[in-house]
Amino acid sequence: MVEDIKMFGKSLETVEEGPEQEAQRKAFEDRIAHGEKIEPGDWMPAEYRRQLIRMISQHAHSEVVGMLPEGAWIGRAPSLRRKMILLAKVQDEAGHGQYLYHAAETLGVSREELIEALLAGKAKYSSVFNYPALNWTDVGVIGYLVDFAAILNQTMLARCSYGPYARAMVRISAEENFNKKQGQDLVIRMAHGTLGEKAMVQDAINRWWWPTLMMFGPPDTASPNSAALIRWGIKTKTNDELRQEFVDKIIPELEALGLTVPDPGLSYGAESGHWMTGEINWDEFWRVVQGQGPCNQERMAARRAAHEEGRWVREALEAYAHHQGLG
Ligand code: BYC
Numbered sequence: 001m002v003e004d005i006k007m008f009g010k011s012l013e014t015v016e017e018g019p020e021q022e023a024q025r026k027a028f029e030d031r032i033a034h035g036e037k038i039e040p041g042d043w044m045p046a047e048y049r050r051q052l053i054r055m056i057s058q059h060a061h062s063e064v065v066g067m068l069p070e071g072a073w074i075g076r077a078p079s080l081r082r083k084m085i086l087l088a089k090v091q092d093e094a095g096h097g098q099y100l101y102h103a104a105e106t107l108g109v110s111r112e113e114l115i116e117a118l119l120a121g122k123a124k125y126s127s128v129f130n131y132p133a134l135n136w137t138d139v140g141v142i143g144y145l146v147d148f149a150a151i152l153n154q155t156m157l158a159r160c161s162y163g164p165y166a167r168a169m170v171r172i173s174a175e176e177n178f179n180k181k182q183g184q185d186l187v188i189r190m191a192h193g194t195l196g197e198k199a200m201v202q203d204a205i206n207r208w209w210w211p212t213l214m215m216f217g218p219p220d221t222a223s224p225n226s227a228a229l230i231r232w233g234i235k236t237k238t239n240d241e242l243r244q245e246f247v248d249k250i251i252p253e254l255e256a257l258g259l260t261v262p263d264p265g266l267s268y269g270a271e272s273g274h275w276m277t278g279e280i281n282w283d284e285f286w287r288v289v290q291g292q293g294p295c296n297q298e299r300m301a302a303r304r305a306a307h308e309e310g311r312w313v314r315e316a317l318e319a320y321a322h323h324q325g326l327g
Helices: 002-013 019-033 046-065 067-071 080-105 111-119 136-157 163-191 195-214 226-231 239-256 282-292 296-309 311-323
Strands: 267-269 274-276
Touching (some): 046 111, 046 296, 067 080, 067 136, 067 296, 080 111, 080 163, 136 163, 136 195, 195 282, 239 274, 296 311
16 A cells, blocks of 8 residues: 555656646645645645655654664663663653654555555664664663754754644654653763773764764765655755754764764864764665664564564454444
8 A cells, every 4th residue: 555655646746737736736835935834634746745654654663663772671771760761761752653653644544554564664764773772871872862863853844844743743852852861861871980881882872873873864965855855844954964963963962971983084174163974884874774784674573573462452442442333
């Protein structure tokens, strides 16, 4: 079905617009230019709908798959307090997945179809979650770096032209801020801890730095979707702009903690006021996106197993709804 959605978007793209569609499209683009939100029942070009379904569903899948690396550490948290904090964070991510699947459903696609596409390996989720969380420190570094990157992206998406996505982002970003704080707090404590603790946190940053930068997507010159997304106000900043914002904000914070990033090419441009990174390994990025990252198979196996284990719950809910005359 998701294949059909892609087809649906593509086939309509090739249909020539008559004067009526042209007027509708113009009115639609004027509304966006005036900062109005597009709502579910409103007319929208098929390609706008297709792009939103693609992006919101990938975002939802990222939240749900994103529970796995940190979730593996809930049972091994070093204290009851840390365990409660991590449980709450991972639970937040499940909630974010829920809001996002709901937002996608307002575009006429069902959650079942979207999940089916994920489990069949047809849908994408963020590349960053295909890397392993090797020790407890990774929990802090994921919260600090990955959630911070997500916040910048989601704050931008909170201004998106599609109302349900923008509103979901407002709520998600607020929760994500707490998630980032727990990671930052852990990183600060480790950075001020024993030499061994500092070495552990530095090692985790070394491993997560490049995957976090890749999370923002390919460079603008290799981003086929950006032009349409920016034109329609779905994305209001490009992949490179957001990545730069992240680098400019995080490097001084890490420096203040006595931590470094594994980039010999990193430099500060006094004139531009920006931190410049060395070359990102885009071959690695595309390999991971295409399913050949260190944990792609493990992540998909975990999602498929969770889906099977939850089957009886879905069936029980359906039977109950049917019994109540709701189904
Ligand atoms: N990973 O044309 P482009 C969280 C794909 S979870 C995988 O630039 P676009 C958290 C892209 O889809 C929140 N694939 O795409 C959870 C496209 O392929 P298709 C995660 C990627 O859409 C737990 C192709 O590459 N955030 O915060 O203009 C714990 C070309 O790319 C990636 C979101 O999901 C990638 N990194 O821009 C902690 C944000 N990048 O679809 C934290 C929502 C690109 O044409 N998404 N691709 O086959 C977005 O903002 C945008 O979709 C992106 C990409 C910036 C990611």
